[in-house]
Amino acid sequence: xxxxxxxxxxxxxxxxxxxxxxxxxxxxxxxxxxxxxxxxxxxxxxxxxxxxxxxxxxxxxxxxxxxxxxxxxxxxxxxxxxxxxxxxxxxxxxxxxxxxxxxxxxxxxxxxxxxxxxxxxxxxxxxxxxxxxxxxxxxxxxxxxxxxxxxxxxxxxxxxxxxxxxxxxxxxxxxxxxxxxxxxxxxxxxxxxxxxxxxxxxxxxxxxxxxxxxxxxx
Amino acid sequence: xxxxxxxxxxxxxxxxxxxxxxxxxxxxxxxxxxxxxxxxxxxxxxxxxxxxxxxxxxxxxxxxxxxxxxxxxxxxxxxxxxxxxxxxxxxxxxxxxxxxxxxxxxxxxxxxxxxxxxxxxxxxxxxxxxxxxxxxxxxxxxxxxxxxxxxxxxxxxxxxxxxxxxxxxxxxxxxxxxxxxxxxxxxxxxxxxxxxxxxxxxxxxxxxxxxxxxxxxx
DNA sequence: CCGTCTGTGATAGCATGCATGTATTCATGT
DNA sequence: ACATGAATACATGCATGCTATCACAGACGG
Numbered sequence: 001x002x003x004x005x006x007x008x009x010x011x012x013x014x015x016x017x018x019x020x021x022x023x024x025x026x027x028x029x030x031x032x033x034x035x036x037x038x039x040x041x042x043x044x045x046x047x048x049x050x051x052x053x054x055x056x057x058x059x060x061x062x063x064x065x066x067x068x069x070x071x072x073x074x075x076x077x078x079x080x081x082x083x084x085x086x087x088x089x090x091x092x093x094x095x096x097x098x099x100x101x102x103x104x105x106x107x108x109x110x111x112x113x114x115x116x117x118x119x120x121x122x123x124x125x126x127x128x129x130x131x132x133x134x135x136x137x138x139x140x141x142x143x144x145x146x147x148x149x150x151x152x153x154x155x156x157x158x159x160x161x162x163x164x165x166x167x168x169x170x171x172x173x174x175x176x177x178x179x180x181x182x183x184x185x186x187x188x189x190x191x192x193x194x195x196x197x198x199x200x201x202x203x204x205x206x207x208x209x210x211x212x213x214x215x216x217x218x
Numbered sequence: 219x220x221x222x223x224x225x226x227x228x229x230x231x232x233x234x235x236x237x238x239x240x241x242x243x244x245x246x247x248x249x250x251x252x253x254x255x256x257x258x259x260x261x262x263x264x265x266x267x268x269x270x271x272x273x274x275x276x277x278x279x280x281x282x283x284x285x286x287x288x289x290x291x292x293x294x295x296x297x298x299x300x301x302x303x304x305x306x307x308x309x310x311x312x313x314x315x316x317x318x319x320x321x322x323x324x325x326x327x328x329x330x331x332x333x334x335x336x337x338x339x340x341x342x343x344x345x346x347x348x349x350x351x352x353x354x355x356x357x358x359x360x361x362x363x364x365x366x367x368x369x370x371x372x373x374x375x376x377x378x379x380x381x382x383x384x385x386x387x388x389x390x391x392x393x394x395x396x397x398x399x400x401x402x403x404x405x406x407x408x409x410x411x412x413x414x415x416x417x418x419x420x421x422x423x424x425x426x427x428x429x430x431x432x433x434x435x436x
Numbered sequence: 437c438c439g440t441c442t443g444t445g446a447t448a449g450c451a452t453g454c455a456t457g458t459a460t461t462c463a464t465g466t
Numbered sequence: 467a468c469a470t471g472a473a474t475a476c477a478t479g480c481a482t483g484c485t486a487t488c489a490c491a492g493a494c495g496g
Contacts, residue, residue, distance in 0.1 A: 010286045010287075011286055011287075011448095011449065011450090012449075012450070013449085013450090014286075036477065036478090037477075037478070038476095038477075038478095046450080046451085047450060047451045047452070048450095048451085048452090048478090049267075049449080049450055049451070049452090050449080050450070050451095052271075052478090052479090053270075053271075053274065056271065056274065056275070057274070057278075060275075060278045062368065062371070068228045068229055068232075068457095068478085068479085069228075069229075069456080069457050069458065069478060069479075070457085070458065070459085070477080070478075071458090071477060071478065081367065081368065084366040084367060084368045084369065085368045087313070087366060087368075087369065088310075088313075088366070088368050088369050088372055091309050091310065091313050092306075092309065092310075095305070095306075095309050148302040148305060148306070149299065149302060150280065150299065150302045150303045150305075150306050150376075150379075151302065151305065151306050153280070154372065154375075157372075158368075161368075229478095229479065229480090230479075230480070231479085231480090254446090254447065254448090255447075255448070256446095256447075256448095264480080264481085265480060265481045265482070266448090266480095266481085266482090267479080267480055267481065267482090268479080268480070268481095270448085270449090286448085286449090286487095287447085287448060287449075287486085287487050287488060288447085288448075288487090288488065288489085289447065289488095290448095
């Protein structure tokens with residue numbers, strides 16, 4: 001059973017941001033759909049101001065497209081854009097895992113294991129939103145473990161993109177078929193062994209397969 | 219003589235954004251300095267709203283730090299952060315130039331030459347702001363020539379960071395000493411020759427030296 | 437003398453109203 | 467029927483006022 005835990009946020013703008021991402025991942029919003037400020041503001045019980053901020057933040061992550069004086073619409077990435085995004089992601093994550101392999105702390109190795117356990121829970125529950133969230137965590141922990149904050153920031157950005165794209169592009173995405181968890185375990189092992197080459201290779205393979213899976217249905 | 223051409227902008231928020239970047243590059247603002255919304259709003263003759271938007275955009279580029287309920291301050295990057303930023307930049311620009319080497323259009327090759335000519339003008343005038351702007355252009359054109367828009371977007375972001383950092387970190391940055399233009403010419407030649415390996419190698423070297431130059435004075 | 441608590445000032449967060457620009461619709465003419 | 471144009475409805479951009487929160491200073495107690 002799914003318990004909707006209370007979302008944590010510091011400001012209304014942050015709340016709207018999270019809520020919009022939630023609605024994207026749960027397919028309540030469709031690619032290309034218009035996102036009028038008032039509309040969202042009323043639905044979420046806030047004024048237009050925090051909505052504007054949230055929309056602009058999402059725009060910086062490539063999830064919405066804002067045209068000045070005209071408004072915001074949800075992104076509708078082409079296959080090409082998806083491939084482009086994954087190309088960038090591969091670069092960032094490979095360098096990320098490469099550095100992490102030599103620097104990762106014991107604590108973060110444990111966090112990695114925890115994330116994998118959570119992935120298995122999400123897998124068991126067949127809860128896509130939860131699954132995407134913890135999947136994101138796995139990659140986030142590795143990025144943080146690189147010790148390079150700018151890199152981590154960029155990875156964070158591109159994780160937001162790709163996770164949304166998964167939902168946009170693949171409405172029937174089946175987590176049962178996805179071998180990601182096994183790949184994550186392998187990457188975690190390589191990191192524990194401080195095997196840089198192996199970790200990079202596995203990560204590259206993992207991302208290539210993710211993209212491949214994504215391209216199948218559409 | 220320097221003619222201040224009228225800045226083009228579509229919205230007030232965009233104007234404030236550009237004006238703030240201008241003030242950063244012309245050293246009117248100091249690293250770590252507080253940036254109260256009202257303060258800026260009054261100075262620029264607009265209300266707080268567009269200022270907020272501009273500040274948040276700058277925050278997404280790592281140029282300002284926003285603490286909720288507390289306010290914005292100009293970034294004050296440590297040497298470590300600078301190195302981290304350049305590490306990311308190297309990844310992005312190397313893949314960028316690598317792809318561009320096989321795809322770049324004749325038109326963009328000409329734009330590249332134009333950019334280099336402008337760099338020489340800026341060099342002759344010893345105009346740091348102008349120089350940074352056209353330097354940015356050179357790298358921007360290469361990123362665009364990759365044909366990967368997401369990549370170009372990320373490069374754009376990191377260019378904003380590094381160019382600001384130049385000013386932050388190196389108040390006496392001497393464009394006369396900087397061998398960048400010669401390196402840019404070499405990169406352009408490699409691109410014309412479609413020599414992928416060479417272009418990447420030159421770009422990597424170029425960025426390494428840029429970072430090295432930056433680290434000298436501080 | 438130092439730590440803690442409290443009040444006061446200042447600043448960001450948010451709501452709202454007005455102005456401006458855009459999109460849609462409908463009428464008009466060819 | 468189609469293209470063109472004006473009018474209208476609507477959404478965004480911006481300004482302003484109010485409220486909540488934070489930072490700092492001074493008072494109080496240990």
